[in-house]
Amino acid sequence: MTYIAKPKFHHPGLPKNELGYTHRDYEGKISTLCAGCGHDSITASIIEACYELSIEPHRVAKISGIGCSSKTPDYFLGNSHGFNSVHGRMPSVLTGANLANRDLIYLGVSGDGDSASIGFGQFAHSIRRGVNMTYIVENNGVYGLTKGQFSATADFGSKSKKGVTNTDNAIDLVAIALQLGATFVARSFSGDKTQLVPLIAAAIRHKGASFIDVISPCIAFNNHAGSTKSFDYVREHNDAVNRLDVLVGREPIAVDYAPGTVQVVEQHDGTKLALRKLDADYDPHDRLGAQNFLQKHAAKGQIVTGLLYVDPEAEDLHAHLDTVETPLNTLDEKALCPGSAALDKINASLR
Amino acid sequence: MPDQSPISSVNDFVVRFANVNGSGSASANELFARSILRHGVPVSPRNIFPSNIQGLPTWYEVRVTEDGHLGARGGVDMMVAMNPQTWDKDVASIEPGGYLFYDSTKPMPTSKFRADITVIGVPLTAITNSTYTDPRQRQLFKNIIYLGALSALFDMDYKLIEQLIGEQYKGKEKLLSSNVHALHLGRDWALQNLKCPIGLRVKKADKVGERIFIEGNSAAALGAVYGGATVCAWYPITPSSSVAEAFTSHCKRLRHDPETGKAKYAIVQGEDELASIGIVIGASWNGARAFTATSGPGISLMTEFIGLSYFAEIPAVIMNIQRAGPSTGMPTRTQQCDIIACAYASHGDTKHVLLFPEDPAEAFEFAAHSFDLAERLQTTIFLMLDLDIGMNHRLCRPLKWDDARQYDRGKVMTAEMLEEGRDFGRYLDVDGDGIPYRTYPGTHPTKGSYFTRGTSRDRYARYSEEGAVYADNMQRLVRKFETAQDLVPRPLQANAGKPTKYGVIYFGSTSPAMDEAIGLLEARGHHLDRLRIRAFPFHSSVASFIADHDFVYVVEQNRDAQLRSLIVNENGIDPVRLVPILHYDGTPITARFIANAIGDHQDHLKVTPLRKAVS
Numbered sequence: 034m035t036y037i038a039k040p041k042f043h044h045p046g047l048p049k050n051e052l053g054y055t056h057r058d059y060e061g062k063i064s065t066l067c068a069g070c071g072h073d074s075i076t077a078s079i080i081e082a083c084y085e086l087s088i089e090p091h092r093v094a095k096i097s098g099i100g101c102s103s104k105t106p107d108y109f110l111g112n113s114h115g116f117n118s119v120h121g122r123m124p125s126v127l128t129g130a131n132l133a134n135r136d137l138i139y140l141g142v143s144g145d146g147d148s149a150s151i152g153f154g155q156f157a158h159s160i161r162r163g164v165n166m167t168y169i170v171e172n173n174g175v176y177g178l179t180k181g182q183f184s185a186t187a188d189f190g191s192k193s194k195k196g197v198t199n200t201d202n203a204i205d206l207v208a209i210a211l212q213l214g215a216t217f218v219a220r221s222f223s224g225d226k227t228q229l230v231p232l233i234a235a236a237i238r239h240k241g242a243s244f245i246d247v248i249s250p251c252i253a254f255n256n257h258a259g260s261t262k263s264f265d266y267v268r269e270h271n272d273a274v275n276r277l278d279v280l281v282g283r284e285p286i287a288v289d290y291a292p293g294t295v296q297v298v299e300q301h302d303g304t305k306l307a308l309r310k311l312d313a314d315y316d317p318h319d320r321l322g323a324q325n326f327l328q329k330h331a332a333k334g335q336i337v338t339g340l341l342y343v344d345p346e347a348e349d350l351h352a353h354l355d356t357v358e359t360p361l362n363t364l365d366e367k368a369l370c371p372g373s374a375a376l377d378k379i380n381a382s383l384r
Numbered sequence: 385m386p387d388q389s390p391i392s393s394v395n396d397f398v399v400r401f402a403n404v405n406g407s408g409s410a411s412a413n414e415l416f417a418r419s420i421l422r423h424g425v426p427v428s429p430r431n432i433f434p435s436n437i438q439g440l441p442t443w444y445e446v447r448v449t450e451d452g453h454l455g456a457r458g459g460v461d462m463m464v465a466m467n468p469q470t471w472d473k474d475v476a477s478i479e480p481g482g483y484l485f486y487d488s489t490k491p492m493p494t495s496k497f498r499a500d501i502t503v504i505g506v507p508l509t510a511i512t513n514s515t516y517t518d519p520r521q522r523q524l525f526k527n528i529i530y531l532g533a534l535s536a537l538f539d540m541d542y543k544l545i546e547q548l549i550g551e552q553y554k555g556k557e558k559l560l561s562s563n564v565h566a567l568h569l570g571r572d573w574a575l576q577n578l579k580c581p582i583g584l585r586v587k588k589a590d591k592v593g594e595r596i597f598i599e600g601n602s603a604a605a606l607g608a609v610y611g612g613a614t615v616c617a618w619y620p621i622t623p624s625s626s627v628a629e630a631f632t633s634h635c636k637r638l639r640h641d642p643e644t645g646k647a648k649y650a651i652v653q654g655e656d657e658l659a660s661i662g663i664v665i666g667a668s669w670n671g672a673r674a675f676t677a678t679s680g681p682g683i684s685l686m687t688e689f690i691g692l693s694y695f696a697e698i699p700a701v702i703m704n705i706q707r708a709g710p711s712t713g714m715p716t717r718t719q720q721c722d723i724i725a726c727a728y729a730s731h732g733d734t735k736h737v738l739l740f741p742e743d744p745a746e747a748f749e750f751a752a753h754s755f756d757l758a759e760r761l762q763t764t765i766f767l768m769l770d771l772d773i774g775m776n777h778r779l780c781r782p783l784k785w786d787d788a789r790q791y792d793r794g795k796v797m798t799a800e801m802l803e804e805g806r807d808f809g810r811y812l813d814v815d816g817d818g819i820p821y822r823t824y825p826g827t828h829p830t831k832g833s834y835f836t837r838g839t840s841r842d843r844y845a846r847y848s849e850e851g852a853v854y855a856d857n858m859q860r861l862v863r864k865f866e867t868a869q870d871l872v873p874r875p876l877q878a879n880a881g882k883p884t885k886y887g888v889i890y891f892g893s894t895s896p897a898m899d900e901a902i903g904l905l906e907a908r909g910h911h912l913d914r915l916r917i918r919a920f921p922f923h924s925s926v927a928s929f930i931a932d933h934d935f936v937y938v939v940e941q942n943r944d945a946q947l948r949s950l951i952v953n954e955n956g957i958d959p960v961r962l963v964p965i966l967h968y969d970g971t972p973i974t975a976r977f978i979a980n981a982i983g984d985h986q987d988h989l990k991v992t993p994l995r996k997a998v999s
Contacts (some may be wrong), residue, residue, distance in 0.1 A: 091833060094670070094825045107835055114825035116669060117837040118662070119688055125617075125659040128824070129666025129674060132615045132650040137826050139672075155662070159657040350652075357646040361614040362671035362824065365646055366791055369612040371638040373785045379606070380782040384421075384597035 037062050040294035051087040053164060059083045059090055061111040066101060071223035071249030071264075072171045076228050079140070079169075083110065086281060093138045094130055098123040098152060101178055102144035102249075120325045121152025122166070124159030128350070130215075132165050134360040135351050137165040138237060146176050149185035149204045156206070160213040160242050165349035167236040167243045170206055171223070173251035174262035179253035192259030205331065207341060209335035210244040211324050216347030217243035218340045219322070222267050223250070231277040236281065238304040248336065261334075272330055274315040274339040280305040295301030300345045310341060317343050386502040391481040392583035395425045395450035397461040399584075400433045400533075402474045404467050406438030412527030413444040415548060416534065420448055421597060422544040424589040428454040428896070430776050430972060435622065435715045450591050454779060455897030456972040461584055464530060471496065483582060487526075487533070504578060506533045510855065511569055512739065525566040531568025539581035541588065542571055594711035596744075596782050601677075603744035604632035604703055606783065607751025608675055609638055612791050613672035613701070614779070616651045618662035619682065622715050624705035627677035628653075633835040658680035661689040661700065668699040669836060671796070671824035673755045675701035680709045680722050681728065691730025691762050692746040692838045694861070697795070697811070697820070699758035699765075702726075703751070706770040708970045717970025720892055723946035726766045727920055733858065735865050737872060738920040740765045742895035743773060745780040746918075749871065752785075759794035761868055762822060772893040772972040797821040802831040808865035809835045810845040811857060818864030865921055872919035875926055880911035880965075887933035888982065889926070889962075891917040891947060893972065894939050900975035901982070908979070910986045912937070927955045930962070935989075937982050941973050 034280040039062060047055040059080040059148055064073050083090065085164050093113040097103035099120035099298055106115040117263040118126045127141045141159075148156040148170050159168070181194050185204045217239040229247065236243035248267050250256050256263045261270075297304040298317075308317065316322055323342045330337045357364075399416075400497055403409035410431075412726075417429040428447040434440035447457050451977035455613045460954050462483040465474045468741045478484060480500045486492070488505025497503050535542050546564055553560035574580055579885045587783055605627050608616070618628040628651065635649045654660035660676040678686065683704055706722050708714035713721075726738055735760070739754060741747040754765040795815075797808055800821070808831065811820050820843075823832035834845040838855065842848045880902075890898045895916060905912060915929045930951070938948040945964035952959050967973040 068656065091829045092826050096666070099501050104436070112830055112833050114823070115835040116666075117835065117839070118665075119692055119838065120656060122662045122689070125654070125662025126666035126669070127616060128652065128659075129617065129663035129668070129672075130670040131666075132652070132663070133667040133670035133674070134824075146420050153660055154655055158659060162652070166547075217539075243714030263521050350648075353649050353878060354650050354652075355643065356650050357641050357648050361650060361667075364614060366612065366789070368648055369614065369639070370610055370785070373787050375638060376610070376785045380594075383598050384592075384594075 048085055052089060054084065054087070054090065056080065056084050058108055058112070061106070061108045064108045065104065066335070069252040070101070071251070072105050072175060073108070073302065074223040074226060075169065075171050075229070075247050075249055076105050078229040078266050081226070081230045082237065085230070086234050086237060088138060088237070092136075093140055093256070095140045095142065096123050096127045096130060097142040098147035099145050100144040100176070102142055103147060105171070106142050106149045117327050121150070122155055124152065124155035124164070125148065127166055128159055128162065128164050131166060131350070133362040135165070136329070136360050139164070141166050141168040143168065143170050145170060145172045145174060145184040145186040145206075149206055153185070153204070157213055159214045160210050160244060162204070162350060163214065163242045164352065165218065165240055165325070165351065167233065167245070169245045169247060171204070172246050173249050173255050174260070175251050176256040177251050178252055188261040191261045192257070193367075194254050194257050203302055205327070206244070207246045207274050208324060208327055211320055211327075211342055214242075214243035215244045215342070216344040217246070217343040218293045220246045220248070220336070220342050222271055222297070224264055224336060225271070225338070228273060228276065228338065230358065231279045234276060234279040235300075235304070235306050235340065238300055238302055239343070239347065240301045241344070241349050251286055261337045267336060270334055270336045272337050274310075274312040274337060274341070275317065276308070276309040276311060277340050278307040280307060283339040298343055298345050303346070306340070306343065311339070317341060322344070388481045390483070390502045391461050391479065391582045393461070394585045394587050395589060397448050397584045398457050398459060399446045399448070399462045399464065400460040400477075400930055401444040401464040402467045402470050403442050403444065405434060405436050405440045405442040405447065406468070406529070407527070408709045409442070409466065409526045412443065413446070413530050414777070415545065415552075416531055418447045418548055418597065419535075419540065419545040420446070420586055421592055421779070422548060423541065423586050424592050425450050425586060426452045426591055426779050427456070428456070430456060430772070432435055432971075433716050440608075441467050448586065449890055450589050450590060453896065453900040453975065455900055458974040458976045461654055463932060464534070466530070472699050473806055481559040483584065485537075486575065487927035492954070502582065504537065504582070506530065506570070512841050516571060525562070528563055528566035529570035532567040533574040535567070536571045536580045537578065537582050537584075539979070540568065540589070558755050570868065584710065588773065590778065594782055595779045597777050598744045599626065599775060599777055600741070600744045600747045600769050601626040601705060601775060602630040603783065604769060604774070606634050607748040608701075608755070609634045610748070610785055611752035611755040612675045613675050613755060614649050614762075615664065615667035615672050616649070616676070617654050617660040617674070619654045619660050619678065621679045621682050623707055623775045624679045624703065626775065627703055627705065629665055636780070645855070657685040657806050658689065661686040661702070664700050665689055665698050668758070669825075673720040675703060675755075677703040677705065679705050679707050679958045680711065680725070683722055683725055690733060692738065693764040694730065694734045695732070696836050697740060697822070698836070699762055699763040701754045701758050701765050702765065703767040703769065703773040706768065708968070709931065713969045717770070718893070718972055719941050719968060719970065720768070720770055721942040721946065721968070722768070723942070723950060726949055728769065735921070736764050736766060737761065737868050738768050739873065740768050740891040740918050741773065742892060742916065743780045744778050745783060747773060748783045753873070756792040757868075757871060760819070760871060761864060762794060762866070767840070767847050768892060791955060795819055795821045795831060795982045797823050797827075799828045799832075802828045808832050811841065811845045811860070812843040812906045813860050813863070816863075817867040818860045818862070819867060857907045869921045869923055872923075874923050875918055875929070876916045877925070877929065878914045880913050882911055884911040885934040886911070886986070887913040887915060887929060887936040888939060888946070889915050889917060889929070889936055889951070891938040894941065897973045897978055898939060900979035901995040904975055904979035905983055905986075908981055908983050912982070917947070922954060926951065930955070930957055935961060935963055937963045937985070939973070939978055941967050943968045
């Protein structure tokens with residue numbers, strides 16, 4: 034519960050983006066999460082990405098399930114509609130919202146309990162359908178709000194704060210998303226904002242199912258020795274395959290990269306993704322290769338991060354359903370009701 | 385000759401076809417029903433089918449009824465026994481003096497027949513085998529051949545059947561002529577070898593009029609098209625799947641942009657019922673008209689979301705095509721057994737609006753209306769059909785639409801209204817009707833956004849766990865439900881010809897059987913005023929109807945008298961005054977059942993006091 038109202042005034046010299054909005058216009062209420070929570074860093078990255086993309090804040094719909102992560106949409110984009118729905122059911126609510134109005138930007142925020150346990154099915158099916166969305170899982174491997182039970186992304190053999198060893202195998206949501214045909218798949222770390230912000234920006238600009246798994250340590254229940262989702266562990270085992278710069282509009286690509294180290298990917302809307310390769314062998318257009326790479330590195334205890342897969346020619350659910358360009362929620366009687374003459378014909382065919 | 389004189393009846397009898405599921409009999413049987421309609425004689429057909437694709441027994445019953453009694457009658461006057469598996473039971477179910485039609489290719493021992501019925505054998509297999517070589521053709525045309533034979537036995541005008549076949553296979557000449565040929569094979573064999581016609585006959589009449597013949601599920605789906613539904617999410621479940629399938633085919637014909645060819649609708653087959661209702665709620669939250677269709681088990685799965693719809697006040701339309709429960713129950717049998725489950729669906733204090741259409745025409749009207757109600761009331765509206773209405777063709781009045789009708793999109797605050805400085809509180813009751821304003825996402829850059837949640841919040845949608853704030857909101861929801869009372873379809877009352885102390889309440893698919901039962905009861909000297917409930921919350925006329933009578937029978941198709949419980953609970957009625965009349969074996973309720981149950985109870989009330997009898 035937010036007891037403290039956030040002051041609205043800000044420094045007059047605060048920089049503005051192309052639309053004239055300041056950073057503050059993308060903020061929300063004061064977070065009620067624990068001080069130092071990884072989720073708050075992700076919130077800050079979402080704010081930064083939206084500011085940099087010059088998105089109109091009210092044209093974003095923020096949808097979440099239940100849990101610590103699902104509370105965060107209240108803490109960013111205060112002028113957007115938000116929907117803190119039902120545990121594990123964000124994907125279906127988002128799918129319905131997207132069908133109703135294809136013109137908004139859909140940001141789905143979920144957690145590992147929300148998406149890998151109770152909502153595993155909905156996660157999978159929304160990805161399969163290619164809903165145009167940015168699906169972020171704030172992954173801490175633990176149930177925070179109910180005080181520290183393992184979640185389905187907790188690694189086999191990792192230890193809880195109370196010293197219990199996890200004997201269940203972990204679900205890797207990135208691997209599943211790749212297998213199910215997500216057209217933009219990334220993993221990042223809440224502690225690495227420079228990696229995360231461009232990934233979120235690129236995902237928002239991607240037309241199709243974008244999935245980002247963000248390892249986000251739980252400061253209260255999963256930041257101890259023996260945890261594989263602690264700040265220390267993730268920093269030590271982070272294997273970033275690339276670094277991303279997102280270039281919007283017609284601005285030329287910066288030329289200060291060494292030749293051969295940058296791969297430029299152009300998305301549907303003209304957004305250019307400049308990928309600086311950190312691992313020379315990694316190809317983010319190779320879905321099968323990505324799956325293979327991930328599994329090999331996971332076996333070695335490494336956490337692969339970066340833009341892992343992107344299909345710039347992706348199609349979304351609306352394309353599959355061949356719906357009209359006009360948002361369905363704006364169609365009126367004239368557009369929708371066939372009228373009495375058509376009904377008379379139907380009656381005649383039923384005699 | 386049978387030892388009981390054969391039943392003789394024109395335009396008033398029941399034929400039952402006993403078939404094997406998957407044998408292609410359904411279309412021939414439906415053709416039979418339609419061809420009687422073309423004689424100007426009403427029919428009421430019913431599918432009695434198993435939860436199976438191929439091999440198990442299935443029946444199709446056609447009640448020929450010049451008087452227009454569209455409820456199930458009970459009893460069989462002619463059995464078309466095409467299924468050896470069910471032979472004994474089928475033969476046993478024929479009324480004394482009735483008829484048995486069977487395939488006489490293989491001789492049957494006389495012990496397999498009954499002495500009190502007329503047995504009509506046609507060597508169907510022999511005829512088909514001598515005409516066709518392809519096994520599938522043999523199977524399919526056998527059905528048309530028995531139809532031809534029946535047309536001779538019932539003295540039907542075969543040209544009307546030919547005409548129907550012509551309409552069905554328009555443009556497919558080969559199929560058309562081969563079907564007509566098969567029809568005549570059967571008809572000619574019967575005319576040459578049997579005494580035609582028999583005691584059961586179809587005679588041309590003029591009793592169908594402009595009525596149409598349609599399944600309730602298809603009509604409800606059409607109502608969704610006319611009512612402006614743009615998003616449909618569903619998960620296959622008998623007996624509701626044909627709602628979504630019909631919506632799909634109606635939309636393909638009626639909802640594509642003429643210029644671009646693109647769809648003005650989105651249909652998603654969800655991964656389960658949870659996803660289906662989630663999609664509906666997401667779409668409705670975002671200002672589209674959305675619905676799902678399901679049956680009992682689906683309702684159980686959806687209840688968490690239904691509570692969210694109630695508490696966060698998000699429109700949703702759920703079409704519940706009821707089947708016999710609990711659990712998987714009898715998936716292909718009818719009941720009205722989800723009244724309580726829907727009225728109070730979800731944890732915590734909830735109440736939901738239910739609509740009870742009696743036939744496809746009302747299913748169409750109520751379906752279209754349910755979208756207005758959902759958006760006006762910002763809550764879930766249940767359209768309560770059942771298998772009997774949903775999956776059977778029913779003769780009903782033509783569907784009507786007033787072109788001047790506008791959708792009621794409810795209280796939606798627009799960017800202009802926000803710009804004017806209107807106070808926007810998502811859960812603020814500004815008009816005293818309990819209904820707040822809502823905004824669609826993306827309306828205004830700085831005004832009108834709010835955070836939707838299933839947790840408690842104040843009038844301005846700010847999270848709150850204050851007791852007084854919570855109670856204030858719950859009270860407003862009660863006010864809103866009171867407002868609903870005057871928006872939903874009102875009960876319809878029909879009084880007996882003479883003053884009576886007794887009344888009867890009924891709803892939904894019980895309607896035609898009830899109407900017919902009234903006549904049977906009057907013949908026994910029992911007069912009852914009738915009230916057909918068409919919606920929950922109950923209009924005040926329900927309580928006054930009960931107050932006006934000593935006893936009121938409540939007729940329903942479930943074991944636990946669910947509607948009666950709802951009436952008692954919501955209106956504080958003394959339960960003794962409501963006498964339950966319950967039918968719940970999965971078959972559609974019949975006039976005979978109602979008349980017997982009520983008649984017996986009434987006779988009991990009229991027992992002469994002992995003293996009088998003695999003196």
